Amino acid sequence: MNRELVFVLEPDVGGVTVEISQASKQAVDGLAEDLGTRVNLNCARPAENSRRNLPVPRRGNSPKRTESDEFSIWLYRLYHHSTVDGPGRRSVVQVSGCSIRCQGCFVPQTHERENGTLVSIASIVSEIVRNRAAHDGVTILGGEPFDQPGPVAELAASLKRLGLHLTVYTGYPLETLIDQKDAKIAYILTHTDLLIDGPFLNQLSQNVGEYRGSRNQRFIADVTNE
Numbered sequence: 001m002n003r004e005l006v007f008v009l010e011p012d013v014g015g016v017t018v019e020i021s022q023a024s025k026q027a028v029d030g031l032a033e034d035l036g037t038r039v040n041l042n043c044a045r046p047a048e049n050s051r052r053n054l055p056v057p058r059r060g061n062s063p064k065r066t067e068s069d070e071f072s073i074w075l076y077r078l079y080h081h082s083t084v085d086g087p088g089r090r091s092v093v094q095v096s097g098c099s100i101r102c103q104g105c106f107v108p109q110t111h112e113r114e115n116g117t118l119v120s121i122a123s124i125v126s127e128i129v130r131n132r133a134a135h136d137g138v139t140i141l142g143g144e145p146f147d148q149p150g151p152v153a154e155l156a157a158s159l160k161r162l163g164l165h166l167t168v169y170t171g172y173p174l175e176t177l178i179d180q181k182d183a184k185i186a187y188i189l190t191h192t193d194l195l196i197d198g199p200f201l202n203q204l205s206q207n208v209g210e211y212r213g214s215r216n217q218r219f220i221a222d223v224t225n226e
């Protein structure tokens with residue numbers, strides 16, 4: 001069986017992320033012993049209680065909102081310093097709600113919208129700007145970002161106005177999104193610097209390398225060339 005280890009070094013903060021597609025518990029424990037304190041990550045899932053998690057600002061004691069509009073988005077979590085969700089170090093907007101439901105999904109807790117919170121896009125952008133030094137760009141993942149095309153288009157517009165590199169994950173193949181002929185979806189696609197598309201397929205999840213969960217998922221740097 002082929003085994004693959006990918007080491008992502010963060011020399012400025014003294015961290016190292018190790019991506020492991022297949023390894024025995026003994027080998028993983030040995031690595032942890034050599035490298036020091038260990039925090040477990042999973043594909044597109046932030047670690048609990050780690051420096052990678054920062055809370056999304058809540059607005060005073062205002063009642064919890066439940067009605068979507070283009071200026072708010074269902075958000076599961078916003079976190080920073082990720083080196084596994086796209087190139088460089090990234091702030092990550094993880095939306096809640098996914099209608100695709102891939103078998104073996106790493107983040108089933110994001111499937112229901114109501115497991116997240118409806119928050120204003122302005123508050124997310126403020127949090128990202130406040131943490132400008134903590135990232136080289138922003139990743140939007142889920143859940144499924146294209147299940148909220150209006151709010152995600154609004155968020156993408158704000159991020160691109162700030163000149164930030166934008167990576168977007170989707171469980172839909174690009175062709176399916178284009179076939180929707182939806183202006184908001186088209187806006188997101190044409191303002192995304194790196195799209196990682198396609199559902200998670202458990203049978204293709206070994207030896208995948210960086211950033212993706214299974215080998216069917218593509219890295220698409222310019223959707224207009226597809």
Ligand code: SF4
Pocket residue numbers: 098099100101102103105106107108110142143144170171172199200
């Ligand atoms: S699209 Fe992503 S979040 Fe949705 S089920 Fe598939 S892997 Fe999970």
